[in-house]
Amino acid sequence: MDIDKGISEEPRRAAGVSPIDFRLDPASGVPTYLQLVHQVEHALRLGYLQPGDQLPKVRDVVAALAINPNTVLKAYKDLEGKGLAAGRPGQGTFIQATLSQVALPELGGLRRSLFGWLADADTAGLDEDGVVALFTSVLRDFYKRRGGQADRGVASGETEGVA
C-alpha cells in the first residue's frame, strides 16, 4: 500500500498543516471518497483552498473520521486525475490548480437575475421546497442536454443512468 508514512516523523511545520478539515455526512448516501472530493472542490470554489495548499494528511483524515485509508487515497487520486491536486513523494498531496471561477462583476449580475427570478416564483406561489425541486429538475435537464455534465451541478448524483 502506498501511503505517505514516515511523514509524522519529520518535524511538522506550521505551514504543513492543511487549511481544511473533512467531515462526513453518513445520511447523504454519497460514497465517502466522493464526499471528500466534493469538499475539496467546494473549498476551492469558496477560496478556502489555494494552489500550493496542502490537503490533510491521509493519517490525519483516517484518525479523525475513522475511515479506510484506501478511501482517502482514492479521493486524492481522483483529485489528481482532475488536475486539481498533485502528490509530492514523502510530503503529501497539494492543491495544484484552482477551479475556474466566474469573474466577480458577472457573478453579481447573475445573482441579481436569480433574485428577480425567485421573486417571480414567489409571486407565482412556489414555496422554498418547490423552488428547489424546480431548480434541481431544470438544472439536471440543462446539463443533460449539454451532455454528460449533470454530476457537476447535481453533486449528489442521486439519479444516474446505468451506462
Added chain:
Amino acid sequence: MNVIEASGLGRRYGSTWALRDCTVAIPAGHVAALVGPNGAGKTTLLNLAAGLAAPSAGDVTVLGGRPAGSPMALDGIAFVAQDTPMYKNLSARDMLHLTRNLNRRFDQQYAESRLGELGIPLKRKAGKLSGGQQAQLALTLALARRPRLLVLDEPMAMLDPVARHDFMASVMMAMAADGVSVVLSSHVLAELERVADYLILMSRGRVQLAGEVDDLLASHHLLTGPAAEADRYAERLNVVHARRGEAQAHLLVRTTADDPVPPGWEAHPVGLEELALAYLREPAAAAALPGPDRAWRRALPSETGRQTEVSK
C-alpha cells in the same frame, strides 16, 4: 497475496454444519467485512482462519498459503474475539506481561506508549476498565504482536458510539501506518459502510457474495418502473430482490455497464446496506449469479489448477 483463502471449507458441530462449502479468497490490503445474520457462520470461519478450531472438511490458509493454526500463520495473525475476553482480575500491565510471554513477538514499548496515549492506567485491573478501554486494551495486545493480518470478531458490539468511533479510528490508523490487513465480522451494516472496501456476505453457513465494495456497488442498480412490466424484465435481468406495489416495482438487479435501462424505468445507484439487505433477504440469490465466482477468480491472479473448481 490473499490474507485468508478457504476452499471447500466446512465445520460441523454434532449434526449441524456451522459452515459449509466455503470457498473464498480475501486479498491483502483491504478492510474486509464479513456480514451476515446471527448463525451465518462468520465466527466459525474466523475461528478456523485463526486456527482456534480445525475444519471438518476442506482447508484454509492465511497470509499467502500458510496453513491456519501453524506457527508461521500464528506469527502473522492477531485475533480479537467477540466481546474482547480478558482476565478481569489482571491489571493492564499484567495483561501485557502475559501476552508478551505467550507470543514469539511482542512490542512492549509500542503497547505501553499506546495505552499511555489512550489514558489507560497500567495499574488498573482489566475488569475495572470501561467497555471502550477494554476493547482498546485488547486491540493494543493484538497490534503489539505486529501482525500482518488483524482479525476482529464483532469488535464493536458492546461499545457506545464514541468508543466505536475511537476503536475503528485506531484500527484504521494501524492499517495506514503499518499496512495491516483487516478482516472483521459484524451484523451491523451501518458501522461498516465507512470502513469496509471488501465485502463477504454470508448466509446459513455459506458465502453468498464476495468482492470489492466499489465493484459490487457499480454492478448493482435499483430499477424503478411499472409493476406490470416487472415480470417481463425479470426474465432478462439478473434480479436479486424485487419489491412490488400495485403500480410500481423496485428491482435490485445485477447489471453490467452495457445493459441498457429499459424505457420507462429509472436506475438508481445502491448503497452497501441496501445491497447487503437485498442479498440477505434472498438466500438463494447467489446460486443464480455469476458474481461470487468472478470475484473469486479475480482475487486469485496466480490461479492454480487445484482451485479452479468452484463449489456448485
